[in-house]
Amino acid sequence: MTETAPMATSARTRETALLEQRTPPRHATTPPPPKGSLLGGLLRTARPKQWVKNVLVVAAPAAAGQLFSQHAVTQLVLVFALFTACAAAVYLINDARDAEADRAHPTKRRRPVAAGQVPVPVAYAVGGALGILAPATAAWLVSPAVAALLTAYLAMQLAYCVSLKHVLVVDLVVVTTGFLMRAMVGGLALGIPLSRWFLITTGFGALFMVSAKRYSEAVQMAGKAGATRALLTEYTTGYLRFVWQLAAGVAVLGYCLWALEEGGVPHTSVLPWRQLSMVAFILAVLRYAVFADRGTAGEPEDVVLHDRALALIALVWIAMYALAVANW
Structure with a gap:
């Protein structure tokens, strides 16, 4: 018995040494050198x-x-x-x-x-x-x-x-x-x-994307500690959802009124491109809202660049508006 105990202790010591070699030291989490x-x-x-x-x-x-x-x-x-x-x-x-x-x-x-x-x-x-x-x-x-x-x-x-x-x-x-x-x-x-409609559309369009981003962050951080923004623990996902839905609605309304107002000016273009651009604008908002609703609208530029359908809709809208401005 007296010989078995030291042998067991020695075995445990070797196992501990092996574990220490395999386990990275705690100081590995310190900031890397510049x-x-x-x-x-x-x-x-x-x-x-x-x-x-x-x-x-x-x-x-x-x-x-x-x-x-x-x-x-x-x-x-x-x-x-x-x-x-x-x-x-x-x-x-x-x-x-x-x-x-x-x-x-x-x-x-x-x-x-x-x-x-x-x-x-x-x-x-x-x-x-x-x-x-x-x-x-x-x-x-x-x-x-x-x-x-x-x-x-x-x-x-x-x-x-x-x-x-x-x-x-x-x-x-x-x-x-x-x-x-x-x-x-x-x-x-x-x-x-x-134009007042330009300011309304731009302002509420920006609020739509900002609140959708906050909503996505809140959804992804739900139940987790260490939110990247302190206020995420103060907002509820229901409130942020309300904000981005309200902002999206006002942005669409503002754009439609803007397009209809400008479209009243006499033009010689083949089609009423300015009014038709409302369709592309609404489709873009609806498509972006899909990502907002999923909680994956983290960065607006990433959403636009990585979703082909949204990028295509955006290009169609730009083309329509360009034709309207050029009066073609």
Whole structure:
């Protein structure tokens, strides 16, 4: 008996050693060491994938049929770059402010600022510089109205980062307003009057996608700990469903009234393309609502790019509206 116990103990010790070799150490979950250059880290923090949202700057000029002159193209490219700079400034300041909290998050800890690739003071400095230079450049090269809108966008987004993202309903309004500002800035840059129906359709269309995204996040995080957005635990899925359904209905109504109002102008085109575009617009909303209802409408650009039917409907709508603007 006295010899068996030491042998058993020795066997258990060997088994424990083997398990320790197979099991990764706890410190493997710590943030990885920073990799890449400082410039690359700054670019990643600016979220290049999100720049596609800034294409909305062409919305008002396209709706007014003033998109293809050399002056319009130059101004819109400049406005796109300035709006991208403002958005990058917000991302940099937000990540610098949340660096400590992001390091404790399983995914956000890999962000360049949280991982140490971009020092916090550098993120603040570059973000602040972009936030000052973009409106100043707009005032110099575009118009005071565009500079004022960019300044308002920066103020609103920074307030969102600090406190407004924790306020029910207000967070939805702020994100929606950001999309609406993108759609308005192109018209301001070219001096195009903005139709009330354009603003209603764009605003509620943006609210539809924003609330559908929140609804999808809430559905996917239901019953799980560690929601990526603190307010997801405050909203109910029923309320978010109500919001995106209401927004979709108002957006469709606004577009129909807009199309019918503009369609009353005498035209020489073969078919009433503007009125016919209502069909494509409604189909696009209904198709997008399928993904919203399933809880898979996480990123609007991903939904549009990965669903062939929705992409085709969008192309048909663009073609119809282009024919209406061209009066063909």
